[in-house]
Amino acid sequence: MARATRKIEILHAASKIVSERGIFNLTLEATAIEAGVSKGGLLYHFPSKEALVKGMVDHLAENYRDKIAASVAESTKEKGKWIQSYADVTFNNPYPNKEMHAGLLAAKAVNSDLLDPIRDLYNEWQTKIEQDGIDPVKATIIRLATDGIWLSELFDIHHLGEERKEEVYVKLKNWIDE
Amino acid sequence: MARATRKIEILHAASKIVSERGIFNLTLEATAIEAGVSKGGLLYHFPSKEALVKGMVDHLAENYRDKIAASVAESTKEKGKWIQSYADVTFNNPYPNKEMHAGLLAAKAVNSDLLDPIRDLYNEWQTKIEQDGIDPVKATIIRLATDGIWLSELFDIHHLGEERKEEVYVKLKNWIDE
DNA sequence: GAAAAAAAACCGTCCAGGTAGTATAGTAAA
DNA sequence: TTTACTATACTACCTGGACGGTTTTTTTTC
Incomplete structure (x- = not known):
């Protein structure tokens, strides 16, 4: 195995393009260039665009699941450790988000069906x-x-100020333990 | 056919396509067909694809603003009529959503800049x-x-059952008046 | 442990099909 | 006369994916 990281690098490149340039700029060629690989090389790992996007979703779902699970495992709480972990990870981790x-x-x-792993994740949580x-x-x-x-x-619609966001976070946190 | 409605019909057609077939199927031709208008006719009203999408956003922002404002105007509450209206409209109106x-x-x-009217809306609210x-x-x-x-x-990720959704709605409502 | 064979990883070009937008010529109604 | 279209043709461009290579890595054989 040359390195399992190549596939992951490609997935990161794809995410970066979507984030920075929008979904219409997620082309196979652009992704290949961003990942520093040829188009053929990309197609070796992901034989179609749909496969690429499926790869993105599967990968992030796994990541997110692990992240939450790790936070839960660390928790010493008796009650509400799942909701606490969910809130913690989402409030404090801009990157995986x-x-x-x-x-x-x-x-x-x-293809909406590709969202299935996310649906599973949400159902579990x-x-x-x-x-x-x-x-x-x-x-x-x-x-x-x-x-x-x-x-x-997601839509950059309305950023609460840091202060208000913190107040919300604290209030939710206290509410869990009430 | 009535004059001003043609533009709106085109906007509805565009929304329908995005909802049912996804953003990649929102082409000028598909939109024209869905709206029952020729491609030339569509381009008469919206001279570019971006103009079409801008039209969608502007129109729905105006609609939503009116809807909330109407709900607020109807309200007899002294406190919390804005948040109440916001919750009411969002929970109970699948269509404009x-x-x-x-x-x-x-x-x-x-083009993310097209979201500006929504940003304004959120800031106001x-x-x-x-x-x-x-x-x-x-x-x-x-x-x-x-x-x-x-x-x-939006993502069809996790539909709360109707029952739980109602419980949430009621709890939030009561919380406003607490 | 080196050579040979096989598999995996990757390259770069080509092409058919699709799309935004233009152009044009004409129609119908207000 | 202007507004609001229809219908068709055309261009210039982009994109997914196929394809036939090449290089690198791993496995097998002697």
């Missing part, structure tokens, strides 16, 4: 969050609010 | 929501949670 944004947009554009020792409705609201932050970052 | 989804995705794909007689952090959380519903509908 950016890849997530790119992956979601690309998948939505190319929602189940965990609802069975985590706190009121499931409350937990769901916290999840939704966290997703709301996400939506505004 | 669909157009919003299409417009957001199209604008994000074609956020200001109103924070100056509406209730704790601004609480109000912001409710807004975010409402946006969270939106996110999951």
Whole structure:
């Protein structure tokens, strides 16, 4: 194995293009150039554009799952560790979120079915969050609010100031332990 | 055919295509066919694809603004009528939301600057929501949670069951008046 | 442990099909 | 006369993917 990283490099390149230049600029050639590989080389790893986008989504879903799981494993809380971890990771990790944004947009554009791994992820989390020792409705609201932050970052629609964002974060956190 | 409606029909057709077939199928020809107009006719109203997408966003921003404003005007509440209206409209109006989804995705794909009218809208609402007689952090959380519903509908990621959605809605509503 | 064979990783060009936008000539109604 | 279109043809360009190579790495054989 020359290096399993080549595939990953290509996926990062693709995400970068979507983030910085938009989905219409995600072409095979542009991705190849960004990744420093030839078009043929790219097609060796991902035999079609759809395969490339599928690769993006699968990869980020796995990453995100691990990230949350690691945070949960570290937690010493008795109740609400899942929702706490979900909020922590989303509020404090701009980087994987950016890849997530790119992956979601690309998948939505190319073929909605490619979003299935994300759907699975959400279903898993929602189940965990609802069975985590706190009121499931409350937990769901916290999840939704966290997703709301996400939506505004995805479209750059309305950035809460850092201060207000922090206030929201603290209030949600306290609410978990109430 | 009535005059002013043609442009709007074209915009609806464009939204429909984005919703049902994805952004890559939003071509000038497909839009013209869907709207029952010739390609030349479409280009008469919208001289470029970007102009078309701009039309989509401008139109839906205006619509949404009116919708919320109407709900606020109807409200008899003293406090929290803005956040209440925002939640009401978003939770209970699947239709304009669909157009919003299409417009957001199209604008994000074609040219992020086209999202400016939506940004203005959000800034206006956020200001109103924070100056509406209730704790601004609480109000912001409710807004975010409402946006969270939106996110999951946009990507069809995780549909809360109707029951849970209703529970969330009720809890948020009660929280406003607390 | 070196040579040979096989597999994996990668290159770069070519092409058919599609798309935005232009051009033009004409029609119908207000 | 202007506005609001229809219909068709055309251009200039881009893109996905096929294809036939080449190089690098791994495995097998002697």
